[in-house]
Structure formats: structure tokens, C-alpha cells
Amino acid sequence: MSNTNPLLDVTGLTKHFPVMGGFPFKRKIGAVQAVDGLDFQVAEGESLGLVGESGCGKSTTGRLITRLLEPTGGKISYRGQDITHAGRKQLAPIRSEIQMIFQDPYASLNPRQTVGKIISGPMEINGINPPGGQENRVRELLETVGLNPEHYNRFPHEFSGGQRQRIGVARALALSPKLIVADEPVSALDVSIQAQVVNLLQDLQRDLGIAFVFIAHDLAIVRHFSQRVAVMYLGKIVEIANREDLYENPRHPYTRALLSAVPEATADDVPARERILLTGDVPSPLNPPSGCRFRTRCWKATEKCATEAPPLVQVEGNKDGHLTACHYPETTADLAVPAARKSL
Numbered sequence: 001m002s003n004t005n006p007l008l009d010v011t012g013l014t015k016h017f018p019v020m021g022g023f024p025f026k027r028k029i030g031a032v033q034a035v036d037g038l039d040f041q042v043a044e045g046e047s048l049g050l051v052g053e054s055g056c057g058k059s060t061t062g063r064l065i066t067r068l069l070e071p072t073g074g075k076i077s078y079r080g081q082d083i084t085h086a087g088r089k090q091l092a093p094i095r096s097e098i099q100m101i102f103q104d105p106y107a108s109l110n111p112r113q114t115v116g117k118i119i120s121g122p123m124e125i126n127g128i129n130p131p132g133g134q135e136n137r138v139r140e141l142l143e144t145v146g147l148n149p150e151h152y153n154r155f156p157h158e159f160s161g162g163q164r165q166r167i168g169v170a171r172a173l174a175l176s177p178k179l180i181v182a183d184e185p186v187s188a189l190d191v192s193i194q195a196q197v198v199n200l201l202q203d204l205q206r207d208l209g210i211a212f213v214f215i216a217h218d219l220a221i222v223r224h225f226s227q228r229v230a231v232m233y234l235g236k237i238v239e240i241a242n243r244e245d246l247y248e249n250p251r252h253p254y255t256r257a258l259l260s261a262v263p264e265a266t267a268d269d270v271p272a273r274e275r276i277l278l279t280g281d282v283p284s285p286l287n288p289p290s291g292c293r294f295r296t297r298c299w300k301a302t303e304k305c306a307t308e309a310p311p312l313v314q315v316e317g318n319k320d321g322h323l324t325a326c327h328y329p330e331t332t333a334d335l336a337v338p339a340a341r342k343s344l
């Protein structure tokens, strides 16, 4: 990706949710460090996958980018404009360009509104009357997402999960966005339907040049969709790289462990990737480990990992934006042999 004029430029993005307690007067007794100092860019028309286990801060990141949440720190620039703390008025023209698709196609559509009303909603709110009228545009959008335009007057409960997600996609397209944040858009769908919706999003990215931040807990889904992938762990990006580099040469032990859980078809003479089972739970973001946050589950951790947080830096010998945050990144030699695990 070109780093000149990214569509979205995020630096040091942080969101800490205050935790209140105490009696009789409630006061702040701590903070959930949901997102803690993220740096990444998204180029025009590019798809970035954001991957990690439940609770690592993916949805919070999506909501910060779309400014549904107010950041605690850091900076969000959209087309060179600082929108970190932009008010309603400054955000108005940008709101139409950045849209979100949600995980649950059942909860995200108003059951009392017709499909036509749901999809034209964003046009209505923004006072946009396209040439040919709103109804015409909605019918076009239904076709774009692979639904019959005759569905215009029907209600969400008349549709399957996959069809409902297509309606959600049509609504996101209504204002011709430049960037769509798709938050686990297929994880609530049957496996047989997931690929169809991913293919639809892929077509939109290619044909309409829309950039995507595609949030998923599953590296397998992101693999076919994203040109670049960022792996998150406990509020931090631990590795970010082009798709090929990330899947073929993971440098962070956590990425390697996540990838080892992705089923793969191998030829008879190629050994299957060794499965790395991480022990222990993800620590609480209320009180994350010192130094490297992954160290309590990492087979390579040393004293240094407990005292020094590793910065996200360029992988040695790689000039193409492959970054990792690890004091002891995996080497090509490491990847050839099973990970030696040790308890900490």
C-alpha cells in the first residue's frame, strides 16, 4: 500500500473505558484498556483485515474509526482531515463516506420498517435525493447486493440471515461510501452462506473501489478478502503485513499460534502446520501484563518481555510494511521446526 495520502490514518489510537465503584460516592477505580495505542493506515480502495480473539478490542477500534465512540487518546485522520474529536457539524459530510456493517443481521434492522425504508434511511437523514428518486436508488441497490428489487415493500422477518445481511450492506452503500467498517459481518451466518456474503463484499471492493476494514476473529475468513492484515492482542496490534507475508511468514508468536488453528489442505508430502495450543486465558484488559501483553502465554518470553513493551517495528530484511511487536520474532528457521513450548 502506498503511504502517501492514506484514506484513513490512525496513530496512537486509545480507548480506555472507566470502571466506577465505591460507596456511597461512585468514583473511577480503574479502566478497561480496550484499545491501547494503535497505528495503522488504510489506502483508498484497500481492504485491511483486523483479527484477534474475543475481547481484544476489534469492535472498539471499528467504533472509534466510525466515531460512534470518542477516543481517549491518539489521532484519526480521514483524507488528511483530523476527525479525532470532530463535532457533529464537522462530521456530517464524512458520516456519509464512512459506513458500518454490523455482525447481527437480525438486531441491526428495524423489524417495523420495510426494506425500502431501511435502505433509504441514510438518504432521508442526510437529505439526499438522488437523480431518479430514492425508491429508484433503493431498487438499484437491492440489485447490486443480489436481491430482487421487488423486495422493496417487504419486512426483515421475511428474509433469511444471509439476505438480511445483504439488506444491511445495501443500506451501507446508500450514500456511496469510500470506507466500510464491517464488524464480523458473517460470523452470525451459517457457514454455507458466509462465503457468499464475503464474495459480495469482495465484488463491491473491486467494482466500486470501496476501502474496507474487515473485522473478524477468524484468520481463515480474512485470508481471501484482505490485502493487508493486522493481528490484535489485548488492545494492541502485534503484527501487520501484506496477506502473503502474514500467512506465509508470521513473525509474532501469537500470529503463528492463531494461524496454526486455521485448517489447511496440504499435499501428501508436505507436513501439515504444527498446531500450537496456547495455554491460559487472555488476561483482563483491566490489568494487562507489564511489558509485552502476550508474554503470559508465550513460549519465548524472557525477563525482558516482562519489563519492556516491544514496539511495533519493521521485520528485519522486509521493506514492504511487515511490522511486528516482539523482542524475539519468529525467524524462517523457527517456522521450519515445531514451537518449543515452556511453561512460565
Ligand SMILES: Nc1ncnc2c1ncn2[C@@H]1O[C@H](COP(=O)(O)OP(=O)(O)OP(=O)(O)O)[C@@H](O)[C@H]1O
Pocket: 017, 032, 033, 034, 052, 053, 054, 055, 056, 057, 058, 059, 060, 061, 217, 285
Ligand atoms: N462500553 C464499554 N464499557 C466498558 N468496557 C467495554 C465497553 N465496550 C467494550 N468494553 C471492553 O473492552 C474490551 C474490548 O472489547 P471489544 O468488543 O472491542 O472486543 P472484540 O475484540 O471486538 O471482542 P468480540 O469479538 O467479543 O466483540 C473488552 O474487555 C470489553 O469488555
